[in-house]
Amino acid sequence: MATTSTLKLDTVFAALGDPTRRAILAMLLEDDMAVTDVAEPFEMSLAAISKHLQVLTSAGLISQEKRGRVKWCKLEPDALKEASIWMQGFGQFEAVNLDDFERFLALELPNEDIASE
Amino acid sequence: MATTSTLKLDTVFAALGDPTRRAILAMLLEDDMAVTDVAEPFEMSLAAISKHLQVLTSAGLISQEKRGRVKWCKLEPDALKEASIWMQGFGQFEAVNLDDFERFLALELPNEDIASE
DNA sequence: GTAAACGTCAACCAAATGGTTGAATAACGC
DNA sequence: GCGTTATTCAACCATTTGGTTGACGTTTAC
Numbered sequence: 318m319a320t321t322s323t324l325k326l327d328t329v330f331a332a333l334g335d336p337t338r339r340a341i342l343a344m345l346l347e348d349d350m351a352v353t354d355v356a357e358p359f360e361m362s363l364a365a366i367s368k369h370l371q372v373l374t375s376a377g378l379i380s381q382e383k384r385g386r387v388k389w390c391k392l393e394p395d396a397l398k399e400a401s402i403w404m405q406g407f408g409q410f411e412a413v414n415l416d417d418f419e420r421f422l423a424l425e426l427p428n429e430d431i432a433s434e
Numbered sequence: 435m436a437t438t439s440t441l442k443l444d445t446v447f448a449a450l451g452d453p454t455r456r457a458i459l460a461m462l463l464e465d466d467m468a469v470t471d472v473a474e475p476f477e478m479s480l481a482a483i484s485k486h487l488q489v490l491t492s493a494g495l496i497s498q499e500k501r502g503r504v505k506w507c508k509l510e511p512d513a514l515k516e517a518s519i520w521m522q523g524f525g526q527f528e529a530v531n532l533d534d535f536e537r538f539l540a541l542e543l544p545n546e547d548i549a550s551e
Numbered sequence: 552g553t554a555a556a557c558g559t560c561a562a563c564c565a566a567a568t569g570g571t572t573g574a575a576t577a578a579c580g581c
Numbered sequence: 582g583c584g585t586t587a588t589t590c591a592a593c594c595a596t597t598t599g600g601t602t603g604a605c606g607t608t609t610a611c
Contacts, residue, residue, distance in 0.1 A: 331451035335569085336444055339520070346524060353587060365570055367589060372568095386578040386587050394524045401521045403456075407463065407511045452599085469558060482600055484559060489598095503557050503608040 325377070329400045332376040337361070338369050345379060345392040352381075352388050442494070446517045449493035454478075455486050462496060462509040469498075469505050 332338055341355055356366035370390060373379045377396035382389050449455055458472055473483035487507060490496045494513035499506050 326456065327451060327453055330447050331568095333521075334444055334448035334451050337569090339443065342524070351587080352589095361569090362571065363588075364572085364590085368569075371589095383577095383588090388588065392524070397521050397524050401518065404450075404514050404518045404521065407459070407509070407514050454599090470556085478599090479601065480558070481560085481602080485599075488559095500558090505558065 325396075326400060326403060328376040329378065329396060332372050332378055333400075335369070335372075337366075338373055341366075341369060341373065341390075342378060342392060345390055349389050349391045352390065355390055442513075443517060443520060445493040446495065446513060449489050449495055450517075452486070452489075454483075455490055458483075458486060458490065458507075459495060459509060462507055466506050466508045469507065472507055 337359065340359075344350060344355060344358075352367060352370060353363065355370065356363045359366060370379065370381065374381055378393055380391050380393050382391070450459075454476065457476075461467060461472060461475075469484060469487060470480065472487065473480045476483060487496065487498065491498055495510055497508050497510050499508070
């Protein structure tokens with residue numbers, strides 16, 4: 318195992334290239350969520366969010382489990398690990414400051430107002 | 435400064451989503467290169483590579499400087515830093531093992547034969 | 552000066568992406 | 582059973598993406 322293919326990096330990075338999907342990941346960082354609840358803060362159809370969730374799922378960034386009529390979405394942070402390894406090799410970046418990370422999240426969450434400019 | 439916008443993460447991750455572009459970055463990790471030399475190992479036209487280099491440039495991942503009739507391409511690893519910070523926040527990944535990184539590069543370089551299946 | 556090397560531009564093309572709407576399926580609540 | 586809630590599916594659309602080819606502008610070599 319650990320057959321880390323180019324394909325996987327392709328889908329992971331492509332999935333991360335969309336701001337809606339990154340915002341979804343940030344939301345799931347706090348807790349697992351149902352599809353409807355994921356969709357709530359966005360100004361787009363439920364079907365569109367459903368598609369985004371499929372993209373995240375096939376990239377391995379989240380998993381989805383149906384319990385009753387509700388499909389729960391759960392972050393799978395391990396999928397980011399390979400991509401993170403790939404990136405870090407380019408700069409030997411120092412360990413991340415969690416405050417930095419929270420600033421990024423604040424910029425991206427859909428319900429939060431973006432202050433800059 | 436440090437106006438880290440969503441737009442930047444969009445373009446950086448989108449740029450990384452293509453295997454040709456990741457391979458180019460890996461090549462530039464070793465040394466600066468002319469456009470023609472970047473294109474040489476790939477089985478696609480020079481114009482296509484030129485477009486890929488533009489995508490990488492507008493994402494800030496590389497810079498290009500023309501000296502004489504040769505345009506030199508140079509890796510700009512700082513652009514990866516913000517994206518790396520974004521990603522690391524999801525898992526608090528341990529510091530990367532450089533051997534891991536070299537395995538990834540081996541999988542992606544175009545002139546290297548990819549053994550897996 | 553003329554030919555070759557370096558690189559981009561413009562036009563084109565097929566396929567993928569990100570969104571919509573409306574119908575369909577499945578599970579609850581009563 | 583029946584309406585409601587949760588989610589996906591299918592068809593459609595506009596835009597973007599990743600590639601091609603051929604013409605074009607520069608710089609260099611001789």
